[in-house]
Amino acid sequence: MKTALDRIIDYKRDEVRALKKDRSLGELENAAAAASPVRGFGSALSAIADADQNALICEIKRKSPSAGDILPGADPVEIALDYERGGAACLSVLTDMPSFGGSLADFETIRAAVSIPMLRKDFMIDPIQIIEARAHGADCILIIMSAIDDTLAGELHDCASRLGMDVLVETHDEAEMERALRLPSPLIGVNNRDLKKMVTDLGTTERLAPMLSSDRQLIAESGIADPESIIRLRKVGSRRFLIGEWLMKQGTSRAEQVTRLKLAC
Numbered sequence: 001m002k003t004a005l006d007r008i009i010d011y012k013r014d015e016v017r018a019l020k021k022d023r024s025l026g027e028l029e030n031a032a033a034a035a036s037p038v039r040g041f042g043s044a045l046s047a048i049a050d051a052d053q054n055a056l057i058c059e060i061k062r063k064s065p066s067a068g069d070i071l072p073g074a075d076p077v078e079i080a081l082d083y084e085r086g087g088a089a090c091l092s093v094l095t096d097m098p099s100f101g102g103s104l105a106d107f108e109t110i111r112a113a114v115s116i117p118m119l120r121k122d123f124m125i126d127p128i129q130i131i132e133a134r135a136h137g138a139d140c141i142l143i144i145m146s147a148i149d150d151t152l153a154g155e156l157h158d159c160a161s162r163l164g165m166d167v168l169v170e171t172h173d174e175a176e177m178e179r180a181l182r183l184p185s186p187l188i189g190v191n192n193r194d195l196k197k198m199v200t201d202l203g204t205t206e207r208l209a210p211m212l213s214s215d216r217q218l219i220a221e222s223g224i225a226d227p228e229s230i231i232r233l234r235k236v237g238s239r240r241f242l243i244g245e246w247l248m249k250q251g252t253s254r255a256e257q258v259t260r261l262k263l264a265c
């Protein structure tokens with residue numbers, strides 16, 4: 001049986017094929033070279049985490065395979081400005097349309113409206129997507145270890161580094177963590193949501209956190225739903241958090257809730 005992740009990777013292959021037909025590599029490389037300079041993603045997280053506050057990567061997604069509709073008609077710029085005003089370190093913007101309702105057009109509009117660094121959150125399976133990400137202003141890209149093999153992960157990582165972007169390497173079990181630690185990126189995410197089974201458990205971050213040495217930075221991802229989740233994960237040393245659905249649903253108190261999470265201890 002195909003998992004949700006398998007299905008996504010299948011249509012990503014079609015998207016990559018279409019992109020390669022549409023735009024030449026040279027053209028995209030030129031656009032990437034002309035894009036606005038990278039904003040340091042990892043350094044923005046560290047500036048807050050090193051002061052012992054919670055460095056938040058706040059996410060914009062209209063829907064997801066696990067949650068269904070989150071905020072279908074959301075104005076992404078309005079939400080991004082709430083996040084920035086509340087004190088988010090960085091933003092994560094889903095650019096996948098079929099499953100998450102996002103786009104690179106959203107990404108670009110948001111980046112023009114805020115000054116904090118941004119992660120292009122998508123399913124990367126080919127270097128051309130990384131170049132495309134930079135051409136649209138991305139400061140960081142995501143590598144999902146459960147979606148690709150080590151060779152491809154290394155290639156995508158090198159491509160992002162060459163373009164000056166940071167890389168968030170996502171894991172969700174011990175084997176993936178071991179593979180992730182062979183890549184040079186200091187930013188190691190632990191996804192509490194199993195993308196194959198679509199179940200979320202904060203215990204995943206607690207279990208994997210001890211595998212990181214002090215030269216790596218743990219980012220706890222998914223299922224963070226209140227200050228208590230943050231307080232729980234701070235106990236295993238996490239000071240960096242990626243939060244989507246719960247913040248999306250906070251309505252008019254969104255900025256205040258960001259500040260509350262940032263200061264939770």
Ligand SMILES: O=P(O)(O)OC[C@@H](O)[C@@H](O)c1c[nH]c2ccccc12
Pocket residue numbers: 059121122144170191221222223224242243244245246
């Ligand atoms: O909405 P949540 O449970 O706060 O999760 C945010 C983020 O971690 C989640 O969207 C995510 C983590 N890794 C991903 C990979 C692909 C798509 C989405 C994700």
